[in-house]
Amino acid sequence: MSYFEFLSQYGDRIISGTLVTIVLTVLAALLAMAIALAAGLMRMAPNALVRGVAVVYIEIFRGTSLLVQLYWIFFVLPLFGISLEKFTAGFVAVGMNLGAYGAELVRGAILSVPKGQWEASLALNMSPAKRMVRVILPQALLIMLPSWGNLLIELLKGTALVALIAVADLMFQVKQINGTTFLSAETFGTALVIYYIIARFMITPFMRWLERVMQRKLGRA
Amino acid sequence: MSEKHLSGFPLSLDGPDRPMVSFRKVTKSYGSLTVLDSLDLDVAEGEMVTIIGPSGSGKTTVLRMLMTLESINGGVIYVDGEPLTHMPKGDHLVPANSRHVRQIRSKIGMCFQQFNLFPHMTALENCMEGPVHVLGMSKKDARERAEDLLAMVGMADKRDQHPSRLSGGQQQRVAIARALAMRPKVMLFDEVTSALDPEVIGEVTNVIRKLVSEYNLTMLMVTHQMGFAKDISDRICFFYGGKIEEQGSPDQLFSNPQKERTQQFLSAVKEAM
Amino acid sequence: MLDWRWDFTFDILPRLLVATGNTLMAAGFGYAIAVVLGLVFALAQRTPSRVLTVLVREIVEFIRSTPLVLQIFFVFYVGPQFGLRLSPWTAGMIAIGLHYAAYLSEVYRGGLDSVPKGQWEAATSLNLSTARTYFRVIIPQAMPPSLAGMGNYLVGILKDTPMLSVIGVAELMHTANAIGSETYRFLEPYTLVGIIFLALSLPTAAAIRIFESWLRKKLGMI
Structure with missing residues (x-):
């Protein structure tokens, strides 16, 4: 079977898998950003209990494997009465995992906003919440955007694991096709190239664009 | 570099009076910016030559080229009679390979502004x-x-x-x-006191004084310490715009500079002191 | 709601601890490959050859942008298609070693770039050869700034070893899966695997931080 024949026969399944992977990536990314912001801010809260919750969350999700977390959420969580459908379990696991890494980015970025900015907003008598939202966070966002580019690629790669709980993403589709055709180079090779294209020609340019937009908004361009 | 350009250079410098270091028509440029323009400079064995001049005049580049930290765009540098930047092949010079460079470079030592220990x-x-x-x-x-x-x-x-x-x-x-x-037979000092606190400059200049009086080293120095340069140098070269504007014995150059730019530079330096 | 069974826990614990040995071995071997190969990748990008630099750069980018689990499948299954049969362990070590070599090469690159240019110039003025300069002067100084990154990826490779279960390497995850399918109990095996990983990765991360500051001190860099 030529590669062209292979594509015409299995192209549909590969494309549908790719779409699932993209949707998973977007949902997991949104979840990860929300968690990162929340956990990152909580990690810096004056209240020790709030801080503690964030630390425990971050350490558990960074200290264990994504695959372990995925299996735990999918197989064990139902025993606690929380049953997630496999697609939901998939992006929730990926989002929660990468959110823990993102929380550290948020914290690092906030800490690297120059001290003078805190003092200036204090001098303007801004409330702590206003100070954070109006002055610190916008600048922190710009600082952490480049790191988020890398994190989103990690997140994309992480979504490939949901194939192991039978979510029909790209990884799952090529694994199935390989199971019946044994055309391993074609199946897995095609998938590798597709992941590469998503990472290098979709996520990276998107993040660059976002950086430029943010820089313009903050008057740094 | 064209062969034609190189044909006028000797394969080696011989004779009892040959200089320890010799720059012959050496040119250095970065893109369109010419840092050194056809430099000719000989330093005799055992001679202490100090290069002074405003920043951007190319004085540090002279030392860095001699240490092969910078390539040259034209001309030939000779060390101890042998070409450093080139090597003989047949009856003309070709750009040196790394083995040749290492062999000739072994005669040169250098101290840097930032020490680089x-x-x-x-x-x-x-x-x-x-x-x-x-x-x-x-x-x-x-x-x-x-x-x-x-x-x-x-x-x-x-x-x-x-x-x-x-x-x-x-x-x-x-x-x-x-x-x-x-x-080494040749020592290069590239602004060795510029990164130092004023009170410790003396301990370094004293070591260099000792070298001048006790060792038969050929030395090239770039410095802003005019008094020190005047004390210990055999010759001072004033660089301006990639060329030697004026050179001579310390007495001659510091007490009786001939060129206007030299006078301007020396009076500006004096004011700063 | 939740029935954690301690007798079952103690039944499966020895099996999981044996599997932990395999996990550590996989991480150790994989890391050893990655540490050496990563340096090769990093140094290959510093040769005067433009072609080699771009080629290695692209390979590194490709490896870093694609999922490890897919790479594991690729290495394991593509070999036999062309008559080369790799054991799960061999395929797994190649895949995970290559993957982390790409990451480590980036860490090394940063470390090598952080060594001041003056160090190269001093080495040239002493006529040290390029190889000597790298091994005696540049790499020792590139080490401390690289250590934090290297440590992160040591913990990272440890946490990624569960992916080797997909081709049948009998590490922790594989064993927990087997226990689950034999007993239909998932709570204890999966929770224990999580706890074991925490118990391995948190102290490792702490130990790396201590080692890093010790090394800086030893090399006289502070």
């Missing part, structure tokens, strides 16, 4: 690195030589310290010992 090695290890691993000396001999030199620069008691534990002046003295341990 190896931070993960002690003072003694810094001074032994080259002798052991380049010259192939035994550790015992290299250690003896390094200890003698560290004693000469007054750093014997600090030999087991890492550079981070030493003051700038102390680091620079170790750097001088490190360069001398390679037994």
